[in-house]
Amino acid sequence: MDIKGSKTEKNLWTAFSGESQARNKYIYFAKVAENEGYNNVASVFERTANQEEEHARVILTFLDGIKDTKSNLKRSIQAENYESNTMYKEYEKIALEEGFIEIAAFFREVAKIEKEHERKLSQLLKDILDK
Structure with missing residues (x-):
């Protein structure tokens, strides 16, 4: 089912x-x-x-959410990409509009960290696929 x-x-x-x-x-x-x-x-x-x-x-x-390492990396890369390029940028924008400058800065920094996560995970996937 x-x-x-x-x-x-x-x-x-x-x-x-x-x-x-x-x-x-x-x-x-x-x-x-x-x-x-x-x-x-x-x-x-x-x-x-x-x-x-x-x-x-x-x-x-x-939920069938735990798979093999390659699949887990691919899903994680997609999630980190969404967080860095969409979610946290939107959250930053809203926080700025509402006058929450410190929180907006936090979201901006988290987006950068999420981008780095994406980069590291992508490199790991590349390393595995290149073997």
Whole structure:
């Protein structure tokens, strides 16, 4: 049965986004707790983050989103290209229009970093294909 276009596919993408975001937040929260001397709290945040990461991995597997290295590189290159050339440029423009100069500058810098990610991933793919 094909999941493409189903409500379940939409739900899986929403769940993947939520689990991925939760994982990152818990990692950041763990660092704060550790810096404040709450090692037991940090440990629980870290374990919870690891569980959220595993949930996200399983969800991405359901979505057929984890493939061979060449395919993963190709998809990643496309994503980094979109982020650097479209998404963050649009976000920068909107932030400037709304007067959020610091945030616009952040988006501009992130776009540059995403372009570098694209370059590095493209080189890795080229190296693999040239073998």
